[in-house]
Structures are given as structure tokens and as C-alpha cells.
Amino acid sequence: MNSHTELDRSFLALSHPVRRAIVERLVAGPATVGQASSGLGVSKPAVTKHLKLLESAGVVNRTVAGRTHVLRLEPQPLREASAWLELHRSLWRAKFESVERHLSESHERQEVPE
Amino acid sequence: MNSHTELDRSFLALSHPVRRAIVERLVAGPATVGQASSGLGVSKPAVTKHLKLLESAGVVNRTVAGRTHVLRLEPQPLREASAWLELHRSLWRAKFESVERHLSESHERQEVPE
């Protein structure tokens, strides 16, 4: 299994605290690489690698402006990740509630379920 | 940076298609290891490893029943991952809309925004 989907890369992008911190800063608006990564306690080459991963996931895009690179959040991948989570959480809730209802009905009828 | 948080592990758990497929099956209700992983085209040792990762993230829990192991979805980690995404997506939307509003107001006043 070598073909990683967009969803794979989106969730992977969010699985590291440094990358989530970068996303959290970009939520407030575009920022340069230095601004988005200052105070994260990580070296410049490490930041470059985290940004590559965020870009490969499509979560962040970059425009070069002179000697600085401006990073912007790209909403689509986060929207899709969120949609996946919300869909499956709601399916689970529905299932869970139907089991609860079934159990309580069984109890009212003094039955032993299954 | 070696101390991975719950959120790190939750997003990491969702970053692989085999693990998401397992979660998708468990949404429909508890299942044994064999049921949850059949047809995924992956060997038994690989399944064991994916399950360890899902358990370490707290996404799945396991009860041993005879020779079969029953897997159940644990809602809390997915809830937290979903909450993180929803929070930051809504913040981003709010920011984006305020910028849009500012730009259109500037345009009305014939100003050139910085």
C-alpha cells in the first residue's frame, strides 16, 4: 500500500505538534516562514521539512515574495478531514443510540438480548 | 520532541487507509480482529501492528473473549480530533470573512488596501 491519498496526508500533516502549531498561526492570517515557526524550538531545516509535508498535503500554500516566503492556509484539505471525522462520528452515534434504545426496550419486555 | 500527545496519536491513527478502514467498520458496531480486517489485503502481523497503534491512540479498545478479540470504537479521541479541526476551521472562516468584508468596504471607499 504505497499510494497515499489526500486524506492520508492531511491527517499525517496534523499528527505533529509543530505542524499543528504552524496551522494554528496561519488560521490568524498569512505569515512568513519565520513568523509561522518562531518560538517552536526547532531548527530551520526541520521547519523546511515540516512545511514540505504541509504543502504536499495541500494544507498550506506558499508564495515567494522577495527573500521571504508567505504561507497561507488552504481550507479544502482540512474541510475534507473534518468531513470524514464528522460523518463517522455521527454514524457511530446513530448506531450507539439505536443499541441503547434496543437494550432499554428489551429490558422493558424483560427479555434477555441476543 | 519525543512526547507525543493524545491528539498527535489520534491524527496519526487516522493517517493510514488500513486503520481508517478498520475504524469505518467499527462504526457499524463491535467486531473481531478478523472481521474488522478482512479484505484489506494486509497480513495478520500488519493488522496486529495497526491495532496496537489504534489502541495506543485510545481510538479502539479490546476485550478478549475466548480465542477471539472483540474491538470497539472509543469515541473520545475522535471527538477531540474533530473538535480541534472544527475550532480552527471556524476561526479561519471568521478571519477570512472579516478580510473579505474589509476589502469590500475599502473598495467602496475607493481605497487601496495595503
Place this chain on the structure above:
DNA sequence: GCTACTGTTCACCTCCAGGTGAACAGTCAC
């Protein structure tokens, strides 16, 4: 043009995710 600044690339390291086949442990069924 020289210097300072921003960010990437390079060379290198360690660790672990992800995969396999073979062997094993435990349980069920006859």
C-alpha cells in the same frame, strides 16, 4: 559592492511505521 537577513539544500544521524513469513499460544469442537 559588502553585509545582513531569509530560507533551502546537503550530509548525516536515529527511530519507528509498515511490511513479510514462520513459529507460537490459546481456545474451540469433534
Place this chain on the structure above:
DNA sequence: GTGACTGTTCACCTGGAGGTGAACAGTAGC
């Protein structure tokens, strides 16, 4: 108790995430 079944453990391999310091490329400012 023998055999079939479920799932883990073991030994092994590969690739890539995550990190570093040093060197480099490009731009801005004087």
C-alpha cells in the same frame, strides 16, 4: 487429545519522518 482456528510474537527488511550543523542562494539595505 488431536486438529482447526484466531491472533500475537519473533526476526527481519525497507522507507521515510524527524532532527542536527554547516554551507549555500537569493534578496534587501546601506
